[in-house]
Amino acid sequence: MTLPPPAPADADAGHRVLLPIAGPARTLAALRAMVLRHPLLTAGSAVTLLLAAALSLVTAPLLGRVVDLAATGAAAGRITGPVLLLAGSAIGQGALAFAGLQLISRLGELVLAAIRDEFVEHALHLPLERIEQGGAGDLTSRITEDVAMISQAVRGAFPEFVQSALIITLTLVGLTALDWRFGAAALLAVPVQAVTARWYVRRSAPLYADRRVAAGAEQQQLLDTIGGAQTVRAFGLRDEHLGHVADRVDRSIDLLYRVVRLQTRFFGRLNLAEVVGLTAVLATGFLLVDAGTASIGAASAAALYFANLFGPINTVLFLLDTLQSAHASLARLVGVTDLPAEQRPQHSTVPADGAVKASGLRYAYLPGHPVLHDIDLDIPAGSTVALVGASGGGKTTLAKLLAGVHEPAGGSIHVGGVPLAELDAETLRRAVVLVSQEVHVFAGPLAEDLRLAAAGATDEDLDRALRTVGARDWVAALPDGPQTVVGAGGHELTVVQAQQLALARVLLADPLVAILDEATADAGSSGARVLEAATTRVLRGRTGIVVAHRLTQASAADLVFVIDDGRIVESGPHADLVAAGGGYARLWAAWSAGRADHA
Amino acid sequence: MNVDGGTLLRRSMLAHRGRIVASAALYTGHQAGEALVPVLIGVVIDRAVRTGDPAALGLWLAVLAATFVMLSLSWRFGTRVGTVGGARADRSLRLAVTATALDRRESTLLPGALVSIATGDARRTAMVNFQAPHGVAAVFGVAVASTALLVMSVPLGLLILLGTPPMLYVVKLLSAPLERRSADQQEQAAQAAGVAADLVQGIRVIKGIGAEHAAAARYRSISRASLIATLHTARAEAGYNGSVIVVNGLFLAVVALVGGRLAAAGDITVGQLVSAVGLAQFLLGPLGTFGEIIAAIAGGRASAARIAGVTGDRASSPTADPPAVLGRLRLRGTGGPGVRGVDLDVAAGELIGVVAEPVAAGTLLRILGRESDPTHGTVTVDDIDAEDLAPPAWRSVVLASPHDADLFDGSVEANIRAGRPGDITAAVAAAQVEQVAAVLPDGLATAVTGRGRSLSGGQRQRVALARALHADPAVLVLHDPTTAVDAVTEAAIAAGLRAARTGRTTVVLTTSPALLAAADRVVFLAGGVVAAEGSHADLLRTRPAYRELVLS
Secondary structure, eight states, rough: OOOOOOOGGOTTTTTTOOOOOOOOOHHHHHHHHHHHTOOHHHHHHHHHHHHHHHTTTTTHHHHHHHHHHTTTTOOGGGHHHHHHHHHHHHHHHHHHHHHHHHHHHHHHHHHHHHHHHHHHHHHHHOOHHHHHOOOOOHHHIIIIIIIIHHHHIIIIIHHHHEEEHHHHHHHHHHHHOOOHHHHHHTHHHHHHHHHHHHHHHHHHHHHHHHHHHHHHHHHHHHHHHHHHHHHHTTTHHHHHHHHHHHHHHHHHHHHHHHHHHHHHHHHHHHHHHHHHHHHHHHHHHHHHHHTTSSHHHHHHHHHHHTTTTHHHHHHHHHHHHHHHHHHHHHHHHHHHHTSSOOOSSSSOOOOSSOOEEEEEEEEEEETTTTEEEEEEEEEOOHHHHHHEETSSSSHHEEEEEETTOOOOSSSEETTEEEEESOOOOHHHHHEEEEEEEEEEEEEHHHHHHHTTOOTTTHHHHHHHHHHHTTHHHHHSSTTTTSSSSOOOOBBBOHHHHHHHHHHHHHHHHOOSEEEEEEOEEEEGHHHHHHHHHHHHHHHTTTTEEEEEHHHHHHHHHHEEEEEEEEEEEEOOOOHHHHHSSSSSHHHHHHHHHSSTTTO | OOHHHHHHHHHHHHHTTHHHHHHHHHHHHHHHHHHHHHHHHHHHHIIIIIITTHHHHHHHHHHHHHHHHHHHHHHHHHHHHHHHHHHHHHHHHHHOOOHHHOOOOOOOHHHHHHHHHIIIIIIHHHHHHHHHHHHHHHHHHHHHHHHHHHHHHHHHHHHHHHHHHHHHHHHHHHHHHHHHHHHHHHHHHHHHHHHHHHHHHTTTHHHHTTTTHHHHHHHHHHHHHHHHHHHHHHHHHHHHHHHHHHHHHHHHHHHHHHHHHEEEEEEESSSHHHHOOOOHHHHHHHHHHHHHHHHHHHHHHHHHHHHHHTTTOOOOOOOOOOOOOOEEEEEEEEEEEEEEEEEEEEOTEEEEEEEEOOOHHHHHHHHHTSSSSOEEEEEEEEEGGGGOOOEEEEEETTTOOTTTOOOEEEHHHHHHHHSSSSOHHHHHHHTHHHHHHSSSGGGGGGGGGGGGTTSSSHHHHHHHHHHHHOOOOOEEEEESTTTOOHHHHHHHHHHHHHTTTTTSSEEOOOHEEEEEEEESSSEETTTTEEEEOHHHHHHHHHHHHHHHHHHO
């Protein structure tokens, strides 16, 4: 369950720097390196599959032998010999295929898992700034769509491709062994196939990509329309929305027709290659038998050889585009794993307390468009401060800088006397934790979600944290209590419940400084009150920096910073600011207007 | 009108019967051609290769080429016609499910489940239109091959015809445990990909609490378990493929043995032996198709039943012209979840605030928006009973906008204009959308995506409010329209709302003091009934329960 947070208004679409994509050479090199991590498996699968394919070649000559024996009117008993060999070779082929396919699937799965593992590990350690430049959707689509594409290729296409390719190669060898002229005749089909394959792959890859996009758009439109059904009804938009859905469906269908036209023309051309090759092989058989250089059995064997090639050839050519798409997907994954990871010092001093001091902080999402100008803050350890101001003013950006998630363009931040930039990863997170506007419940048991914040937390720790944020009762009421599977595909939590979990994670992480930038918009007013009460309990005993949406939060804070247009325009205790009669006082007057008894 | 899955499937097929029949006829041509190829190879060997007759070679190669042209073109156009028949059926099912989802209130299914019915189940049902012609053609293919075999030799023909089904049955038995296993294991294998995607989606949360290592460790353990499950599946799959090779090969050996003996004895020709071997391989195709088609029809029927479950009790939505009303709203003993019985009169043009517990507020919003009917009591507007008006006609008079109202893809401006065309300036000003436009990259032309999730909560609420104000209904019902905006903006919205709704009836379900202070009158619900009425200031003074609910 993820509600993407609002993109910072000034760093929005149109200026996206998508994550990089590796070049073809680099992609292949990365793949080769991963395959070569398993040299024995690679060699073993290559050898067994080669043997299986080689053994399959004896079928046609053995049938040819049966034909020859029958043609010469040999005793019926003599046929048993080649037939027993046929049966034996079938068993041998099956056994070798079993071994070879298993080995090659194993290799494929190991490489696939390595690709995925490396990507996830790397993505988790990328600087958040770099991810946000490309839009988090770019990273998500790589881990979902691209990994799915590669899995499909590794599981479905690759073993079949290798098997078929081996059979084709070896059949050509077998034909040539019967008589080199059979091999030459079969090769007549190759130009037609080569041209067809080129023609097909050039057209299919963009068409399939369009189809995936269209399917995604259709799915999205259905979710929008059906998910927003109440709004659609309220505003009488039924017919308009049905029209939108119909348009998306029509787009998908149009692309389906184009795919089918392409595929049917593709197989039509391959039929041409089949007829050319088969005619050539039969004619060659005719000439060779006529000239007495080949037996009828050999001619029959050659025809059977070639007819058995139809399937594998079609398979290989048809799978070319799956492999091509998988290669493109792999390039997108390798592009990310080649990015430099977040740099943090290895060791650092531990901050003495939760005092936060910032001076001269500056930040810009885009060069030349600063969103924060020379921010100075001095927050005593253990106090709670509120950041107040209109949306788009820079509160969220400041929260990210103070949490060390973004790196300031200028100025410095100290926590407990130690520069934030000099803290190692572990110390940093024990010092400062940020709850961002994003609401995400991790798929899996609820307890596992909480343990992300503190791996060693006991059940009692979890229970205490849940009680503190006011979540214990509803968690206990879940079907399996804290072991209930929540998040995507599991028990769905409300926005308020999800935010209570986020607060519980802070308690478990137990940092010196907690920075809270929660979105209460979706919580409704009663939900917001529940969360405010939980927040107060979570901040007890630590420094709290709260991006305040409701002024009750600000009035309860020790210090208030009013931020407007990237600058701190007012700061001080609530009462002082109200007395000063500035912008905050006006804000407070508006907030409390309806609250006074004599409004 | 209750329709079961079978009926729905039949109707979906009958609607496209012309294409199904045409496609079946074309596929039949293809199957017949495929069956003829091995026969012709045998004929070439008998008539040309053995005799050395070049004229016969030319003739039979020409026949072979003609067969290829026929089978290739039949397949091409059969596939195209069949695809259209399937796609058209798919389209109408998708739209029917969507229309039902839009027409029917109080769906018990979640949007995700409905979308999956509109896509997956519609596709599986429509797929039957595409698959059925294959089944017809497979019957013909088997018939052609059988005839050819029996003409050549009755014993060999019977061997192949009677031997193939048990062989396919053995293969099916071999694959059954694989299918059973792979369902669980695919799920486990998919888990690694799912967890990976989930962690990446929550990356900001992970970074915020510094859980990079914990997340990576969690992922690794799941990835390992997935890998083990996948390797088991891969092993089972390899075993299955290997067994199929063995079974096919042994069957071929038996055919060669019997055919070879018959040929050696002179009962059949050498060419016929070659044809028989080829036909034995060919028959695996169409006979295997039967199993797939039976599975496709069973799947299609189950999917059709799910679709029928959604669309079957589809309420016909009578279209009635919306009445012209002044906007006098009256509730008498109206009740529902959390609401015991509310009596309420709102004069035309009045702006009232209603303070209620969250459940009661939600119920009132749904009743006033005709999303659900009251369990008892009545709702009227200008003395017209809600029950006498179809929901769409009612909604064109009474607009109830929920606090989490969805926005749709399109520009901010297009969203505001959704309810009514025309100049949106006044609504934009009243709902303080100018501030929103000022910080968006393209102002009012900025694209909204992901049901409005590309905007912040406060921005989204203001755009949704502007849309409701611009729709300018006779009666407007709003629910918590300002929970995500700052205090100054909220005060401005309260003033803007008053001005924009002058002379029009407005009901605001809220606990926001700023909005309540702007109302002509506030109605306070407690325990599901009207507990007090008066101005916001009066209620604050006289009603501690009201005070607590509004000011906490």
